[in-house]
Amino acid sequence: MRVTLCDVGPRDGLQNEPDVVAPEVRAELVNRLAGAGLPRIEAASFVRAERVPQMAAPEEVVAAIERRDGTEYAGLVLNVKGYERLRATALDRVNCTLAATESFNRRNGNMSLEEATEQAESILAASELPTTATISVAFGCPFEGRVDPGRVFELCERLETRELVLADTIGIATPTQVKRLVERVSILGAEVGVHLHNTRNTGFANAYAALEAGATLFDASVGGLGGCPYAPKATGNIATEDLVYLLEGEGVETGVDLEALVGVSQWLEGLLGRRLEGYVYRAGVWPA
Amino acid sequence: MRVTLCDVGPRDGLQNEPDVVAPEVRAELVNRLAGAGLPRIEAASFVRAERVPQMAAPEEVVAAIERRDGTEYAGLVLNVKGYERLRATALDRVNCTLAATESFNRRNGNMSLEEATEQAESILAASELPTTATISVAFGCPFEGRVDPGRVFELCERLETRELVLADTIGIATPTQVKRLVERVSILGAEVGVHLHNTRNTGFANAYAALEAGATLFDASVGGLGGCPYAPKATGNIATEDLVYLLEGEGVETGVDLEALVGVSQWLEGLLGRRLEGYVYRAGVWPA
Numbered sequence: 001m002r003v004t005l006c007d008v009g010p011r012d013g014l015q016n017e018p019d020v021v022a023p024e025v026r027a028e029l030v031n032r033l034a035g036a037g038l039p040r041i042e043a044a045s046f047v048r049a050e051r052v053p054q055m056a057a058p059e060e061v062v063a064a065i066e067r068r069d070g071t072e073y074a075g076l077v078l079n080v081k082g083y084e085r086l087r088a089t090a091l092d093r094v095n096c097t098l099a100a101t102e103s104f105n106r107r108n109g110n111m112s113l114e115e116a117t118e119q120a121e122s123i124l125a126a127s128e129l130p131t132t133a134t135i136s137v138a139f140g141c142p143f144e145g146r147v148d149p150g151r152v153f154e155l156c157e158r159l160e161t162r163e164l165v166l167a168d169t170i171g172i173a174t175p176t177q178v179k180r181l182v183e184r185v186s187i188l189g190a191e192v193g194v195h196l197h198n199t200r201n202t203g204f205a206n207a208y209a210a211l212e213a214g215a216t217l218f219d220a221s222v223g224g225l226g227g228c229p230y231a232p233k234a235t236g237n238i239a240t241e242d243l244v245y246l247l248e249g250e251g252v253e254t255g256v257d258l259e260a261l262v263g264v265s266q267w268l269e270g271l272l273g274r275r276l277e278g279y280v281y282r283a284g285v286w287p288a
Numbered sequence: 289m290r291v292t293l294c295d296v297g298p299r300d301g302l303q304n305e306p307d308v309v310a311p312e313v314r315a316e317l318v319n320r321l322a323g324a325g326l327p328r329i330e331a332a333s334f335v336r337a338e339r340v341p342q343m344a345a346p347e348e349v350v351a352a353i354e355r356r357d358g359t360e361y362a363g364l365v366l367n368v369k370g371y372e373r374l375r376a377t378a379l380d381r382v383n384c385t386l387a388a389t390e391s392f393n394r395r396n397g398n399m400s401l402e403e404a405t406e407q408a409e410s411i412l413a414a415s416e417l418p419t420t421a422t423i424s425v426a427f428g429c430p431f432e433g434r435v436d437p438g439r440v441f442e443l444c445e446r447l448e449t450r451e452l453v454l455a456d457t458i459g460i461a462t463p464t465q466v467k468r469l470v471e472r473v474s475i476l477g478a479e480v481g482v483h484l485h486n487t488r489n490t491g492f493a494n495a496y497a498a499l500e501a502g503a504t505l506f507d508a509s510v511g512g513l514g515g516c517p518y519a520p521k522a523t524g525n526i527a528t529e530d531l532v533y534l535l536e537g538e539g540v541e542t543g544v545d546l547e548a549l550v551g552v553s554q555w556l557e558g559l560l561g562r563r564l565e566g567y568v569y570r571a572g573v574w575p576a
Binding site for chain 2: 140145146170171172173174175176177198199200201202204205207208209235238239242245246248249250251278279280282283286287
């Protein structure tokens, strides 16, 4: 069995660092991740720099990427304008993101749920690049509480794409919720993935449940970087290297060189000057 | 569905703190955990004080416990001498622990595997108290590498007890390994449990897998304290409050008051003067 891992550290990770990391350093992170064999990397986000200064100048990040065969480079967009900016770069894939709730779309993208959905529909219909659609706060919203799975399903039904990713943006889901939503959305025929935060230590159990339910796409961020500027306390995506350790133990192929990926977290720890949330890079791969 | 949680923080947690915590403070931790509704607490360890100074004077800890109805107070022993000391206290349950490998028994208990097994057999046969038998390094050993599940099963077959707990002492297991061993050992007819460390971030996924496999006993430590002095880098049991959050999400009853338990971790953070590994006590229970 094989799954596709997408490292979102350069995007979801670094956008939540208190300090702005320069475009060339963000590109260096992307290049190091590619060097560790990541099949996909979310390299940049095409959002307004005044709203998310950490993600400013995505064009400069992309320009500094040293492309590696076997790695697909993706970017995140929230609207048609973002898509047009992405389209002018050398990126390979569009991750079109919208939230499952009215309030989160307004805070995150300054649009109503209906507007965000229409923007997504337009992008997915027009895109000349392969697309992924990610549904943020698919399990719970910091402003509206629990999210009805039926509502997420109906949203997914409207999206013409070959990849649907369900995001637990604020890290509140538990395994059976994840399993059921993955199974339900799988009926639509797209590949289904999960984007999990480990805010309450359920992230890896949720990843395992998603795997059991047939998910084939997994977002994670090197070292467990991450969060969301509009989701209070949404600390950390699941750490990519820890997910790779778990998946290898399950006999799932990822194509990632785990030791090399641990090296990227060690480099990143030095760069950021703090201990990261990932555990494998500190405890070591086992057996050594 | 209901499971029995045993908080091992006062034992597996505090025995790995660099500083020795005084018996009355260890008892206070036990009392606070009982106040949060823990159905079982591993309050003390009857081992040689010169080997594990953090666990010295278990009799003083037990004497300072303010017993609460509905909580069972357990102690850990490695040999008959430890059992006799425990028996002279007011504790309710004996957790008789031995390791699955020759090397780990020698380092941890200064006995061969055969000697450790014979000690366990004697204690389990003689005990006037309810017993649990815990198999350390049941998945992997820091000295011998991967452990053959058949070997663990044969060891379990020799132990006359109503509770068998499989310990991933060094935190290397992945979910399917846990699921298969729980299922295999369940054939013996005892209740089966797991004692999981989160060293490589697989602990909660392993707990979920154990739950799926029918495990009914779960060790965890408040705040994610823990480790093992003889297992290098065996950082942290799974955090009890994070496990409760996951189990509640799964609809499993634990009897624990999650908000009160979060309060114990907050108190413990102040006591130890450092951030603990648990996440829920920082991120908050959700929905609030």
